[in-house]
Amino acid sequence: MKLSIVNITEKINTHIDQISPYDPGKPIEAVAEYYGIDANDIIKLASNESALGVSPAAVKAIRNNAELCFRYPEGSAHKLRIKIAKKFDVLPDQIIMGNGSNEILTFIGHCFMNSETSTVSSEHSFAVYKMITELYDARSIQVPMTKDLVLDIYKMVDAIESDTSVIFICNPNNPTGTMIKNKDLESAIEKIPEDVLVVIDEAYAEIALETMPESMRYVAEKTNVIICRTFSKAYGLAGLRLGYGMGPVNLIQALQKARQPFNVNLIAQIAGTAAIDDDEFVDQSKRVYRDAKLYMEELCNDLNLNYIPTTTNFMLIKVGNGAEVAEQLLKKGIIVRSMNGYDLPEYIRVTFGMPKENQKFIKTLRELLK
Amino acid sequence: MKLSIVNITEKINTHIDQISPYDPGKPIEAVAEYYGIDANDIIKLASNESALGVSPAAVKAIRNNAELCFRYPEGSAHKLRIKIAKKFDVLPDQIIMGNGSNEILTFIGHCFMNSETSTVSSEHSFAVYKMITELYDARSIQVPMTKDLVLDIYKMVDAIESDTSVIFICNPNNPTGTMIKNKDLESAIEKIPEDVLVVIDEAYAEIALETMPESMRYVAEKTNVIICRTFSKAYGLAGLRLGYGMGPVNLIQALQKARQPFNVNLIAQIAGTAAIDDDEFVDQSKRVYRDAKLYMEELCNDLNLNYIPTTTNFMLIKVGNGAEVAEQLLKKGIIVRSMNGYDLPEYIRVTFGMPKENQKFIKTLRELLK
Numbered sequence: 183m184k185l186s187i188v189n190i191t192e193k194i195n196t197h198i199d200q201i202s203p204y205d206p207g208k209p210i211e212a213v214a215e216y217y218g219i220d221a222n223d224i225i226k227l228a229s230n231e232s233a234l235g236v237s238p239a240a241v242k243a244i245r246n247n248a249e250l251c252f253r254y255p256e257g258s259a260h261k262l263r264i265k266i267a268k269k270f271d272v273l274p275d276q277i278i279m280g281n282g283s284n285e286i287l288t289f290i291g292h293c294f295m296n297s298e299t300s301t302v303s304s305e306h307s308f309a310v311y312k313m314i315t316e317l318y319d320a321r322s323i324q325v326p327m328t329k330d331l332v333l334d335i336y337k338m339v340d341a342i343e344s345d346t347s348v349i350f351i352c353n354p355n356n357p358t359g360t361m362i363k364n365k366d367l368e369s370a371i372e373k374i375p376e377d378v379l380v381v382i383d384e385a386y387a388e389i390a391l392e393t394m395p396e397s398m399r400y401v402a403e404k405t406n407v408i409i410c411r412t413f414s415k416a417y418g419l420a421g422l423r424l425g426y427g428m429g430p431v432n433l434i435q436a437l438q439k440a441r442q443p444f445n446v447n448l449i450a451q452i453a454g455t456a457a458i459d460d461d462e463f464v465d466q467s468k469r470v471y472r473d474a475k476l477y478m479e480e481l482c483n484d485l486n487l488n489y490i491p492t493t494t495n496f497m498l499i500k501v502g503n504g505a506e507v508a509e510q511l512l513k514k515g516i517i518v519r520s521m522n523g524y525d526l527p528e529y530i531r532v533t534f535g536m537p538k539e540n541q542k543f544i545k546t547l548r549e550l551l552k
Numbered sequence: 553m554k555l556s557i558v559n560i561t562e563k564i565n566t567h568i569d570q571i572s573p574y575d576p577g578k579p580i581e582a583v584a585e586y587y588g589i590d591a592n593d594i595i596k597l598a599s600n601e602s603a604l605g606v607s608p609a610a611v612k613a614i615r616n617n618a619e620l621c622f623r624y625p626e627g628s629a630h631k632l633r634i635k636i637a638k639k640f641d642v643l644p645d646q647i648i649m650g651n652g653s654n655e656i657l658t659f660i661g662h663c664f665m666n667s668e669t670s671t672v673s674s675e676h677s678f679a680v681y682k683m684i685t686e687l688y689d690a691r692s693i694q695v696p697m698t699k700d701l702v703l704d705i706y707k708m709v710d711a712i713e714s715d716t717s718v719i720f721i722c723n724p725n726n727p728t729g730t731m732i733k734n735k736d737l738e739s740a741i742e743k744i745p746e747d748v749l750v751v752i753d754e755a756y757a758e759i760a761l762e763t764m765p766e767s768m769r770y771v772a773e774k775t776n777v778i779i780c781r782t783f784s785k786a787y788g789l790a791g792l793r794l795g796y797g798m799g800p801v802n803l804i805q806a807l808q809k810a811r812q813p814f815n816v817n818l819i820a821q822i823a824g825t826a827a828i829d830d831d832e833f834v835d836q837s838k839r840v841y842r843d844a845k846l847y848m849e850e851l852c853n854d855l856n857l858n859y860i861p862t863t864t865n866f867m868l869i870k871v872g873n874g875a876e877v878a879e880q881l882l883k884k885g886i887i888v889r890s891m892n893g894y895d896l897p898e899y900i901r902v903t904f905g906m907p908k909e910n911q912k913f914i915k916t917l918r919e920l921l922k
Contacts, residue, residue, distance in 0.1 A: 188747040190776040191802045193717055194663045201809040209626050232622045244618035244819070248611045251823070252602045252788035256579050281651050281793075284812050292687065293564045310813070317662065317810065347563055377558040406560040418622035421818030423651075432561045439571040440687065442654050443680070448791030449614070449819050453621070 197297070197319035204313060208517060219515045225542055227533040228517040230356065230386075230496045232418030233470050234536075236453075237463045240419060243456035244449055255448035258438070262455045266426060269458065270398060275431045278438055279446045283385060283412040283425025287314045290408070292440035294347040294379055295320035302341050303350040304333045306358055306524050308383065311350040320347070331358040331490050331498070331526075335370040342378055349374060352383045353397075354390055357524050357531045359492030364395040371400055371407065379433075380407045385425075386494040388416030388464050391472055401428050408433060413450075415495065416464050417457040422450035471495045474534035481544045485551060496533045504530045507550060514546050567667070567689035574683060578887060589885045595912055597903040598887040600726065600756075600866045602788030603840050604906075606823075607833045610789060613826035614819055625818035628808070632825045636796060639828065640768060645801045648808055649816045653755060653782040653795025657684045660778070662810035664717040664749055665690035672711050673720040674703045676728055676894050678753065681720040690717070701728040701860050701868070701896075705740040712748055719744060722753045723767075724760055727894050727901045729862030734765040741770055741777065749803075750777045755795075756864040758786030758834050761842055771798050778803060783820075785865065786834050787827040792820035841865045844904035851914045855921060866903045874900045877920060884916045 208228075214221040236244075259279040267274045280286040287310060295301065295318035302323045303311040315322040323346070325338045333355055342349060351370075354361045362370075367382075374380055382397050388411075400407040408429035414420035424446065427437065457463070475492060478499075482489045488500040498521065501507040508520035508530050519531040532543060578598075584591040606614075629649040637644045650656040657680060665671065665688035672693045673681040685692040693716070695708045703725055712719065721740075724731045732740075737752075744750055752767050758781075770777040778799035784790035794816065797807065827833070845862060848869075852859045858870040868891065871877040878890035878900050889901040902913060 193747050194806045198663050204813045229624050236622045241618045245615045248614035251791035252606045254599050254790045293568050377563050420624045421621035423817045436564045443574045447793045
């Protein structure tokens with residue numbers, strides 16, 4: 183045993199030390215305190231959360247099971263996996279549950295990334311792909327989008343290098359709200375080598391406003407495709423952290439080895455099991471988002487503002503100086519996301535809320551831009 | 553781009569592929585189904601869960617906030633960290649929250665482990681230390697215990713090699729229930745080089761039946777000590793997954809880089825914030841465990857069974873063939889843990905329950921051993 187005067191922080195793995203922390207945006211309470219606004223007057227349209235709140239079936243399940251929380255959760259979320267498996271006509275062993283679908287991405291990191299690999303993702307796509315890549319010391323290859331801010335899936339396939347182990351396809355894409363069409367996805371997947379893992383992140387699938395590509399068939403047909411889904415958006419369970427991955431049995435088995443024993447909390451499992459049958463809630467949500475899209479687009483046209491036509495529950499609006507406008511809105515108690523971190527400084531991203539929230543947002547934006 | 557016929561599973565990082573999954577023990581429902589026993593007749597004394605259930609303050613908080621679960625949780629659990637910081641007289645920046653204290657161990661893995669490092673832990677100590685070590689491709693050095701099944705802290709310090717980056721001290725130790733004394737911990741910490749991270753895992757501290765070592769002073773005085781705590785045991789929140797680490801600001805800052813943006817769910821944050829003030833619940837729990845210890849020891853003496861004197865809410869009982877006895881108990885609706893996985897095949901580990909549960913356990917054990 184050698185004695186040493188080295189400080190422990192000098193022993194931190196270099197690739198971790200270099201990571202800059204993610205900025206998750208301001209919660210309502212922080213805005214209320216900072217700007218001296220009553221929290222009840224604040225509207226949060228910033229995190230693509232459900233406009234309708236939590237699925238009522240889930241609320242009931244949470245309340246009824248609060249007293250059970252002294253028990254450890256069922257390790258692999260067996261019951262919930264059986265339900266999801268039925269819904270998608272796959273085997274329970276083709277499903278892995280995560281503490282949010284974000285955690286599925288870390289399992290992928292553990293299994294497929296290291297300092298000698300790279301990942302391919304798109305510019306202006308979900309920030310966590312690059313974060314995870316850095317967390318596992320891999321190299322991130324970022325591919326430009328089409329000028330309409332759609333994933334350029336053909337260029338992404340071309341960007342795959344010999345050391346690439348994972349390609350991330352976010353569909354619909356966050357933060358642009360755009361969707362890849364079925365035939366484009368199909369032709370891309372045909373071209374991707376079998377030893378590159380294709381991660382299709384479908385966080386917004388259930389509330390998509392256009393027809394989604396038939397991606398589930400790749401889970402059945404291909405050995406290298408995993409689809410990630412979440413209960414955060416369509417079922418309003420973002421706070422409980424519940425996501426899942428669906429893929430071939432072999433692949434899921436490998437990812438399970440990177441999963442910690444009790445990663446998905448008990449209340450999330452119970453709420454998810456209740457929410458997944460709540461089709462009425464999802465249908466109602468889609469109606470709200472469809473109406474919101476029409477309303478917001480019409481008023482953007484009125485205001486002579488460009489926007490990116492969305493396929494889900496949020497949209498990009500081109501306001502000039504996005505950070506400045508977001509800050510001004512914040513002072514008026516409306517939280518939206520500036521897109522500086524996504525290299526889209528002229529835009530803000532607005533999550534669709536209930537009609538009154540959307541109206542207040544548009545009214546305030548109109549005043550600011552006068 | 554090279555075309556390839558390699559299957560994706562051949563690309564899994566070798567050290568992950570070699571991991572064998574953790575066996576978390578059978579949940580009540582699975583036992584009920586398998587053995588055809590009414591779930592209400594089953595007694596689970598297997599996972600060191602709280603005998604008193606969930607802290608009532610937490611139950612109330614969960615019920616009252618179920619409708620908030622559509623919001624993402626506050627990223628760094630700021631409010632809860634302020635409360636914990638006050639309780640321990642440290643800064644909020646000296647605290648990092650995890651999805652269970654288990655996740656704190658993964659942050660430590662990200663920061664301090666790789667294929668060129670080793671970790672030191674004790675035999676017959678919490679299985680997750682070795683699991684995490686393997687997850688990050690490091691080498692696990694396991695040190696034998698004293699013959700009384702106490703951590704041999706001096707031998708552990710001697711076992712530190714030049715590539716050792718982390719030493720795990722579980723106190724009280726799971727699964728043996730034994731505690732290291734203040735002076736032994738002190739002299740060990742003085743000898744451990746400053747560039748080795750000392751992880752003191754105090755999952756059972758709040759319900760310890762003997763005086764805990766004064767470990768918090770190392771957080772103030774040393775640069776290389778982190779203390780892990782959990783809400784699972786003392787506050788009955790195992791199902792919600794809520795743990796934390798306390799250490800010097802520099803160290804915590806580094807661990808934060810490995811944390812995913814929304815790792816601790818909203819209900820856990822709210823329940824933890826309510827539970828941490830529920831001193832009455834913790835005091836009551838300790839009384840229950842103290843009585844249970846006296847009762848169980850007395851009856852083990854009656855039955856001529858050796859046991860390891862415990863300092864917390866579970867105990868090891870030497871029954872001969874632990875796996876066989878655990879299986880026989882299971883058939884009678886009593887779930888305890890066989891210690892085969894911990895290389896203590898002659899023992900079972902029994903979590904203290906409420907008096908009626910303990911009585912039924914002893915009665916059944918007596919019948920089995922007749």
